[in-house]
Amino acid sequence: MKINIKENTLELMLGDITKQATEAIVNAANGTLLGGGGVDGAIHKAAGPELLVECKRIRKGLLKGELLSTGKAVMTGGYSLPAKFVIHTVGPVWQGGANDEERLLSDCYRNSLQLSLDNNINSISFPSISTGVYRFPVKPASEIALRSILEFLDQNHLGKVIMMLYSERDFDVYQSSLKKLL
Ligand code: ADP
Secondary structure: OEEEEOOEEEEEEEOOHHHOOOOEEEEEEOOOOOOOOHHHHHHHHHHOHHHHHHHHHHHHOOOOOOOOOOOOEEEEEOOOOOOOEEEEEEOOOOOOOOOOHHHHHHHHHHHHHHHHHHOOOOEEEEOOOOOOOOOOOHHHHHHHHHHHHHHHHHHOOOOEEEEEEOOHHHHHHHHHHHHHHO
16 A cells, blocks of 8 residues: 655555665664564664674764663664665553553654654655564554654655555554554
8 A cells, every 4th residue: 555645655565674675674673772583683684793783883872871762763774684774763662551652652753754854865664663572552553653654744755655564464454544544
């Protein structure tokens, strides 16, 4: 499913984000930036060891040894990935919904898109942030993700945004949420 928002496009796709050749792909990282399971592990594996070296450098330098806060985003190279850049953002862990999870998830999408815009990146792919190990229910997560992307594309000229879903079930949920939002 593909739609136009002013001079931008948003497309829902089913597949592996590590194979995506958009200029940037987004990693659902954790605050340590040291890699992990799920999409994070897959991205580090496909990018090769240099990605971890750059992530460690960002932790020491830009982040002064602190964790990357939930909702924030930083950018690295893509190394052996087809994508030139990886934008690492930390999704909220689902704790029932009363701990600001909605706003923090929305921040992940908005801050990643803003970072792309600031770096003249014209195409970006997102995974379904927080809906794996972090247990955010897919239906509300899909509504927040798509609403955040649509709002951003309505106000900015970015180019192409892909939501890369990893299961048919997730794809169907995102598709019905998008239809509902339009
Ligand atoms: P989080 O910790 O933010 O929940 P996960 O990596 O556990 O992150 O899951 C986020 C989403 O990424 C899940 O929907 C998972 O199925 C999906 N995912 C895992 N591997 C890939 C991949 N290679 N490409 C795209 N999506 C993926």
